[in-house]
Amino acid sequence: MGAVKPENGNDPPFWEQPLDQLSDAEWEALCDGCGQCCTHKLEDADTGEIYPTDVSCRLLDTCTARCMDYPNRKRHVPDCLQLTRETAGTLPWLPDSCAYRLRAHGKPLPEWHYLVCGDREAVKRAGVSVAGRVISEDEAGPIEEHALIEGFTLVQTPDEDEDEDE
Ligand code: SF4
Numbered sequence: 001m002g003a004v005k006p007e008n009g010n011d012p013p014f015w016e017q018p019l020d021q022l023s024d025a026e027w028e029a030l031c032d033g034c035g036q037c038c039t040h041k042l043e044d045a046d047t048g049e050i051y052p053t054d055v056s057c058r059l060l061d062t063c064t065a066r067c068m069d070y071p072n073r074k075r076h077v078p079d080c081l082q083l084t085r086e087t088a089g090t091l092p093w094l095p096d097s098c099a100y101r102l103r104a105h106g107k108p109l110p111e112w113h114y115l116v117c118g119d120r121e122a123v124k125r126a127g128v129s130v131a132g133r134v135i136s137e138d139e140a141g142p143i144e145e146h147a148l149i150e151g152f153t154l155v156q157t158p159d160e161d162e163d164e165d166e
């Protein structure tokens, strides 16, 4: 794996450079940690429409939205998809905010991205992170009950609903 190259005064930072020019370390660093790609999606068999759910992969820490064993994730979750420089711009289920999707289309990172603002918590304040807003697939029950029909508007987990009813 390569390293994040030191900034050269005249070069744009790596997150403004084409994806195919990034080292592996720079590629990994591009992720904003939102966790949206670690939630399950449902596809309408008739229309092909994709609906997000608030159900996460069992390896996602639902409090932090980080994978609990990223280096060994394939051992736990064999179908965890590896984003590549070739596929980043073509996957319809990636959120519009995904740094890989944005950069694959030549768009800038948003101001809340930690590489831009220097604050890894900004993704949460921007409402983009799934931290604390999803339920693990091990606890969720039937996934059909967790479809989020109006785009990526995260709904409260059942536990939170129960708390409110009390
Ligand atoms: S959606 Fe994109 S930016 Fe967000 S965690 Fe997944 S790969 Fe990273």
Ligand code: SF4
Residues within 6 Å of the ligand: 037, 038, 039, 057, 058, 059, 060, 061, 066, 067, 068, 069, 070, 073, 074, 077, 080, 081
């Ligand atoms: S294995 Fe890790 S990176 Fe892959 S979907 Fe699950 S939580 Fe996300």
